[in-house]
Amino acid sequence: MPDDPDIWLHIIYGFLHDISIAVYLGGAVAMEFVLGPAQAAIPPAQAQVMGQKTADRFLWLVWGSLSLILVTGFLRLEHMGMAMWHWPFFQTPGGLSESYGRTLLGMILLWCVLAINGALITWYFRPRLQGKLGTQTSAAHVTAAQTAKMAAATWVQRLTRIDLVVAVVIALMGASLKWGGLI
Amino acid sequence: MDTLLGWLHAMAWAVYVGGALTMEWVLRYAQREMPGPQVGVVCKNAGMRYRWLALACLAVIGVTGAWMLLRLDEAGLLARPGAPMLSLSDSYGRTVLLLTAAWGLLLATVAFMAFVLHPAQRKRSKPEMTKDEVAAERQRVGRAISRMDKALKFELLLAVVSVGIGASLHAGGLI
Numbered sequence: 001m002p003d004d005p006d007i008w009l010h011i012i013y014g015f016l017h018d019i020s021i022a023v024y025l026g027g028a029v030a031m032e033f034v035l036g037p038a039q040a041a042i043p044p045a046q047a048q049v050m051g052q053k054t055a056d057r058f059l060w061l062v063w064g065s066l067s068l069i070l071v072t073g074f075l076r077l078e079h080m081g082m083a084m085w086h087w088p089f090f091q092t093p094g095g096l097s098e099s100y101g102r103t104l105l106g107m108i109l110l111w112c113v114l115a116i117n118g119a120l121i122t123w124y125f126r127p128r129l130q131g132k133l134g135t136q137t138s139a140a141h142v143t144a145a146q147t148a149k150m151a152a153a154t155w156v157q158r159l160t161r162i163d164l165v166v167a168v169v170i171a172l173m174g175a176s177l178k179w180g181g182l183i
Numbered sequence: 184m185d186t187l188l189g190w191l192h193a194m195a196w197a198v199y200v201g202g203a204l205t206m207e208w209v210l211r212y213a214q215r216e217m218p219g220p221q222v223g224v225v226c227k228n229a230g231m232r233y234r235w236l237a238l239a240c241l242a243v244i245g246v247t248g249a250w251m252l253l254r255l256d257e258a259g260l261l262a263r264p265g266a267p268m269l270s271l272s273d274s275y276g277r278t279v280l281l282l283t284a285a286w287g288l289l290l291a292t293v294a295f296m297a298f299v300l301h302p303a304q305r306k307r308s309k310p311e312m313t314k315d316e317v318a319a320e321r322q323r324v325g326r327a328i329s330r331m332d333k334a335l336k337f338e339l340l341l342a343v344v345s346v347g348i349g350a351s352l353h354a355g356g357l358i
Contacts (some may be wrong), residue, residue, distance in 0.1 A: 001358060002274075007355070011353075011354050011357070013245035014353050014354070015347045015351075018196075018346050018349065018350050021197055021201075022196060022197040022198075023200075023201045023205070024200040024201065026197050026198045026201015026203070026205060027199055027201045027204070028201075029201070029236075030202040030206060034202065034206070034229050035205075035209065035229055037228065037232065038228040038232065039225070040223045041228045042221045042225060043221075045216070049217070050213050050217060050225065053213035053216055054210065054212075054213045057208060057209045057212045058205065058209050058214065104253060111312065116191050168194065171193055171197065173189045175186055177356070178189060179186055179189075180303075182186070
């Protein structure tokens with residue numbers, strides 16, 4: 001066992017970073033290829049309840065892991081002497097003059113895409129899926145509400161798939177860092 | 184080639200461990216609100232799919248891990264922080280061995296769940312069965328479900344610990 005607390009810190013940051021990436025990526029794959037098809041095997045009304053419950057819970061995991069990825073990623077870089085808490089934040093080889101730094105920047109930008117998509121799903125599209133209709137609602141309103149819900153559901157599905165592809169690309173870029181970067 | 188192998192290895196670990204955590208945290212939570220028969224249908228469907236996904240991921244982890252190990256050379260290792268060695272006299276080598284053992288145990292656990300525990304949960308009831316036989320069959324299925332539950336928790340814990348062991352390799356090893 002290492003007796004240097006500094007090494008332990010390095011291991012803990014690495015572990016938390018890896019586990020958050022695993023939760024995000026593995027969770028997205030499980031939601032798309034395991035829970036989605038399993039949902040189709042039960043009656044639509046129950047499938048809707050299940051979909052809502054699983055998505056509610058999964059969004060907590062998404063935001064938790066996205067936050068941990070950013071924090072532990074920066075802490076790891078700082079620990080390795082590539083980042084600092086003041087401008088310009090990154091230093092060699094984390095600077096833009098080297099492939100390592102450019103790959104890091106690419107990963108940070110793609111992380112922002114994941115965060116924006118997550119925010120759109122959580123605070124824009126999902127509330128539109130949950131609206132209930134009153135008893136006095138006219139047929140035209142019901143049709144309009146159903147069309148809006150269908151459109152929101154389609155967008156949630158599209159954004160989820162985009163997120164999955166982006167996360168896979170980030171993983172590729174992350175793996176390349178060990179050998180100096182990708183771009 | 185090294186980047187591709189590292190990416191495939193990390194992806195397989197992520198899909199496997201993240202999938203296991205999601206099944207435990209998300210599916211188990213959603214099941215609480217569902218009627219009993221539908222829990223059975225969803226569990227059977229999701230469980231079967233996830234087992235095959237997990238087995239595929241563990242196979243990819245094994246192949247890419249062994250490949251990366253074969254591509255390791257002394258010069259490459261010496262260039263890493265702490266200059267680790269792939270030998271049992273060095274912490275790096277011992278940690279690689281521990282990780283390999285954990286992978287083997289995970290593979291055995293997932294295979295046991297897929298080929299023994301999952302089929303054992305199927306109810307085998309026939310119209311000519313007596314009340315006692317039906318009760319005994321229910322008890323057997325109940326025991327199989329309980330064993331599956333224990334196996335799932337063990338698998339999840341071991342998978343998370345394995346990620347920690349793997350993360351320690353960047354710092355020269357754990358044991």
